[in-house]
Amino acid sequence: MKTLSTKKLAETVKMLRETKGFTKEELGTITGINRIMIGRIEREDFIPSIIQFEALAKTLGFDITDMFVEKEKTNSFIALRSEALSDNEKEGVDKLFKMMLSMRQQIILRRKFENETEYNA
Incomplete structure (x- = not known):
């Protein structure tokens, strides 16, 4: 089963934001996401809503499905x-x-x- 990788999302958002020369505030203005929340996404401290996720993907140019990874099996028992x-x-x-x-x-x-x-x- 695939699950959202907050690590992959954080790394992608930060890398693409910096590559495109956006500050957190500029990216926030374009996407409608508060700059503080952009920072939290980049720190893996916030998972954006679907609408926010789509806005980030469109603005930064990444495919949403690339942020999902195969869930690791845990050895609970x-x-x-x-x-x-x-x-x-x-x-x-x-x-x-x-x-x-x-x-x-x-x-x-x-x-x-x-x-x-x-x-x-």
Whole structure:
């Protein structure tokens, strides 16, 4: 699945703006986008609306579809597939699971204690 690359957009807008000799304010006037927002786009801190995106593409001369990249697959569940982990990562995952189990035991003990305190009161 393709997704918008804010990095690619930021680099493209800044490079083309400077190549064409526009200040942020000049580009903002032409596109109708506030100069502050142009700066935020260039810092990857703002995603323009579709209308703003089209205005930037038209003014600077880039193809909108070039700003989309194939979404990287994440390894959200890599911890469950131990063959994909290094020895150091496996050790970290083991520590994490031990901490989680310890916290669970503490919660269970705390609840028991709280229940006993209620009955003795």
